[in-house]
Amino acid sequence: MDPLLLARLQFATTTSIHFLFVVVTLGLVTLLVGLQTAGFVTGKPVYERLTRFWGQLYVLNYVLGIATGIVMEFQFGLNWSGLSRYVGNVFGAPLAIETLVAFFLESTFLGMWIFGWHRLRRGIHLALLWGVALTAYASAFWIMVANAWLQHPVGYEVRDGVAHLTDFGALLTNPTLGFAFGHVVSAGLVTGGMLMAAVSAAHLLRRTPDYALFRKSLRIGLITAALAVTTLQGFGFAQFGPVGKLQPTKFGGGADRDALVADWTTRFGPGDYTPPALSSVGLGFMILIGFTLGCAWFLLPLLWRDWIIRLKFPLWLVLLAVPLPFVAVILGWIAREVGRQPWVAYGLLPTGQAVSPVSPGLMLTSLIGFTLLLGTLAVTNWVLLVRHAARGAHDPALGRPPAPDADHHPHPVFA
Amino acid sequence: MELAWYALLGLFFATYLVLGGYDYGVGLLLARGATPGARRAALNAVGPFFLGNEVWLVAAVGILFGAFPTLEGELLSGLYPAVLGALAGVVLVTAGVQLRSRPRGGTARAFWDRVVVAGSVLAALGWGALLGGLLQGVPPAGDGHPAGVGHLFTPFVAAAALALLALVAVHGATFLTLRLPVADVPSVARLARGLMPAALTAVATATALGLLSDRVRAAVARPAVAVLLPLALVATLLMARAALRRGRAGLAFAATSVALALPVPLVGAALWPRVLVSTVDPAAAPQLTDAAVLTVADAAASGPTLALLGWLALPLVPALLGFQAMCWWVFRGRTDGRAPVYW
Numbered sequence: 063m064d065p066l067l068l069a070r071l072q073f074a075t076t077t078s079i080h081f082l083f084v085v086v087t088l089g090l091v092t093l094l095v096g097l098q099t100a101g102f103v104t105g106k107p108v109y110e111r112l113t114r115f116w117g118q119l120y121v122l123n124y125v126l127g128i129a130t131g132i133v134m135e136f137q138f139g140l141n142w143s144g145l146s147r148y149v150g151n152v153f154g155a156p157l158a159i160e161t162l163v164a165f166f167l168e169s170t171f172l173g174m175w176i177f178g179w180h181r182l183r184r185g186i187h188l189a190l191l192w193g194v195a196l197t198a199y200a201s202a203f204w205i206m207v208a209n210a211w212l213q214h215p216v217g218y219e220v221r222d223g224v225a226h227l228t229d230f231g232a233l234l235t236n237p238t239l240g241f242a243f244g245h246v247v248s249a250g251l252v253t254g255g256m257l258m259a260a261v262s263a264a265h266l267l268r269r270t271p272d273y274a275l276f277r278k279s280l281r282i283g284l285i286t287a288a289l290a291v292t293t294l295q296g297f298g299f300a301q302f303g304p305v306g307k308l309q310p311t312k313f314g315g316g317a318d319r320d321a322l323v324a325d326w327t328t329r330f331g332p333g334d335y336t337p338p339a340l341s342s343v344g345l346g347f348m349i350l351i352g353f354t355l356g357c358a359w360f361l362l363p364l365l366w367r368d369w370i371i372r373l374k375f376p377l378w379l380v381l382l383a384v385p386l387p388f389v390a391v392i393l394g395w396i397a398r399e400v401g402r403q404p405w406v407a408y409g410l411l412p413t414g415q416a417v418s419p420v421s422p423g424l425m426l427t428s429l430i431g432f433t434l435l436l437g438t439l440a441v442t443n444w445v446l447l448v449r450h451a452a453r454g455a456h457d458p459a460l461g462r463p464p465a466p467d468a469d470h471h472p473h474p475v476f477a
Numbered sequence: 478m479e480l481a482w483y484a485l486l487g488l489f490f491a492t493y494l495v496l497g498g499y500d501y502g503v504g505l506l507l508a509r510g511a512t513p514g515a516r517r518a519a520l521n522a523v524g525p526f527f528l529g530n531e532v533w534l535v536a537a538v539g540i541l542f543g544a545f546p547t548l549e550g551e552l553l554s555g556l557y558p559a560v561l562g563a564l565a566g567v568v569l570v571t572a573g574v575q576l577r578s579r580p581r582g583g584t585a586r587a588f589w590d591r592v593v594v595a596g597s598v599l600a601a602l603g604w605g606a607l608l609g610g611l612l613q614g615v616p617p618a619g620d621g622h623p624a625g626v627g628h629l630f631t632p633f634v635a636a637a638a639l640a641l642l643a644l645v646a647v648h649g650a651t652f653l654t655l656r657l658p659v660a661d662v663p664s665v666a667r668l669a670r671g672l673m674p675a676a677l678t679a680v681a682t683a684t685a686l687g688l689l690s691d692r693v694r695a696a697v698a699r700p701a702v703a704v705l706l707p708l709a710l711v712a713t714l715l716m717a718r719a720a721l722r723r724g725r726a727g728l729a730f731a732a733t734s735v736a737l738a739l740p741v742p743l744v745g746a747a748l749w750p751r752v753l754v755s756t757v758d759p760a761a762a763p764q765l766t767d768a769a770v771l772t773v774a775d776a777a778a779s780g781p782t783l784a785l786l787g788w789l790a791l792p793l794v795p796a797l798l799g800f801q802a803m804c805w806w807v808f809r810g811r812t813d814g815r816a817p818v819y820w
Contacts, residue, residue, distance in 0.1 A: 180817065
């Protein structure tokens with residue numbers, strides 16, 4: 063088999079799984095910051111219970127985010143050594159910054175947050191969560207800087223066939239960066255909000271004894287999702303401008319495309335410079351889902367006097383809509399990345415030149431091995447997430463007060 | 478400039494081996510059939526540090542990609558099987574430790590513990606094989622990329638992998654003497670001392686095989702430094718054993734930490750100024766040609782990239798160290814009934 067195809071399949075699989083967990087992380091951490099801050103300011107116990115319950119789901123979800131993220135980071139070197147060889151001087155910088163500025167601190171803070179309940183002062187504990195959230199956003203930003211550079215390489219010059227950094231500022235003002243970052247962050251908020259609303263809806267449908275708690279998180283989740291879906295659509299459509307101008311081969315034809323293909327043919331030789339149809343199809347379905355999710359606005363009036371809960375069927379709608387944001391983020395990712403083909407760095411480095419000179423057998427082993435490993439872990443993780451979500455908010459393991467001292471003898475109390 | 482970044486890369490990878498090393502050591506020791514309570518206590522001794530430990534690896538690879546892009550591609554793809562094994566191990570440990578206490582049933586937890594054990598073994602063997610592979614060099618293909626994978630399967634690399642596995646086990650047991658409640662210390666201290674002979678034997682075997690290997694002799698630029706490595710390892714291990722016998726847990730942990738950190742600077746120094754050496758047939762080509770050697774300077778990113786990252790790292794690295802130190806300080810001391818339990 064063709065190592066290029068295998069390497070691409072492996073990257074696609076790992077990134078897809080990674081992305082499914084990352085959008086939830088981004089959305090939930092934002093909501094958690096709101097919940098824990100509200101608890102800190104108001105002192106109401108319901109917010110602490112909400113923080114523990116949603117925090118537990120967040121922490122569970124984070125596990126696969128890290129596991130797949132580590133595999134992705136290594137894959138650049140394992141399968142795509144040409145990428146680091148030819149464009150590593152430019153592309154490597156934002157990735158290095160991401161690991162140091164963002165991920166390193168995010169995980170360090172999260173470890174302290176998980177084990178810091180009942181041990182750290184409340185203000186410090188809250189600050190740690192803020193740290194986790196800010197570094198998560200920083201992480202998304204730097205990854206998007208790196209990705210935007212692959213979409214539209216800027217700020218470099220090629221000497222002896224190798225790209226060298228000339229203007230780092232250009233990477234940050236890349237026209238393919240800003241709207242896409244807003245789009246991804248909004249997608250995270252929509253996914254997080256929908257998830258929160260749907261889990262709450264399931265509990266309300268089962269007539270939970272925790273009515274007040276899940277009523278609150280239903281409202282928070284739904285309002286967040288509705289607001290974010292609007293920015294999501296805005297950032298999404300706003301991207302057609304820069305993408306149409308800078309990547310004319312991505313969606314559809316026109317004179318620009320023909321001119322660019324003619325230019326590439328003279329510089330890189332004749333070849334098929336049209337991306338697979340998959341990208342346009344993905345785009346179409348994603349837009350449909352985006353409009354469907356926009357219907358969240360129609361549910362907001364039903365929050366008045368809890369009609370949404372009393373009528374019941376809106377809760378079912380929320381519950382059934384949960385897969386939609388996940389499908390949409392995968393389709394959106396396909397539209398962006400498959401639409402870039404056959405380039406790994408658009409118009410600069412063909413994908414075929416970036417793949418490592420590794421034997422097909424080894425590449426296949428790695429593909430099958432890691433797909434099975436990460437796939438199994440992802441499914442297990444989702445099963446655990448569903449079980450913990452179903453268990454309710456009585457006593458999540460996260461933030462459970464430590465067991466009383468072994469040699470502590472409670473005095474009997476006589477009524 | 479390249480030297481500074483090379484040192485920083487070494488610092489991050491060595492710190493990862495020290496911190497991740499006790500994660501994997503503790504993970505390995507879950508295999509010794511202790512009670513479920515004891516296994517959970519051991520994992521929660523690592524507890525708050527776990528997430529902050531493996532980030533050193535991610536940051537090291539980030540530095541590798543940002544500051545040494547050529548090396549990143551050639552090193553990881555040239556030593557593919559070792560990296561693959563280590564990576565699978567890291568993923569299994571990450572998932573296993575964090576998920577093991579989420580199911581309530583004892584069977585499920587015991588299953589996850591086995592996952593952690595397997596992951597720890599793979600990770601330790603993988604990183605050991607990577608360090609061994611660096612000392613042994615890689616065969617070049619026509620275009621300068623390393624070729625094939627069979628070159629990695631030699632007795633020396635196997636011995637280096639086993640040596641790191643043994644070091645990690647000793648280190649993990651020593652970490653537990655520092656963190657577990659006082660009542661549990663004697664048994665883990667005995668375990669750590671009992672593992673010492675295995676670690677010493679493994680280091681001695683790897684040394685002997687390395688001295689006998691033509692490829693290692695051809696790849697190493699400074700034999701004196703390379704020989705210093707096993708000597709220093711033996712010295713730190715003996716020191717750790719003496720400290721354990723006297724009940725000085727802190728000193729013993731410092732000694733095993735040095736043992737885990739040492740291989741990185743010494744392997745780097747033994748190869749300096751080269752970093753990846755192509756050794757295909759040392760008998761036929763006693764003088765290595767320039768094309769067959771990747772030096773640190775060749776591997777580094779170009780000036781503007783290093784300058785940009787340098788300005789960034791200057792304030793950042795102290796901040797990273799500061800927050801890690803905060804974590805160590807907040808959760809210092811032994812675990813007890815009052816310590817938070819989550820893993």
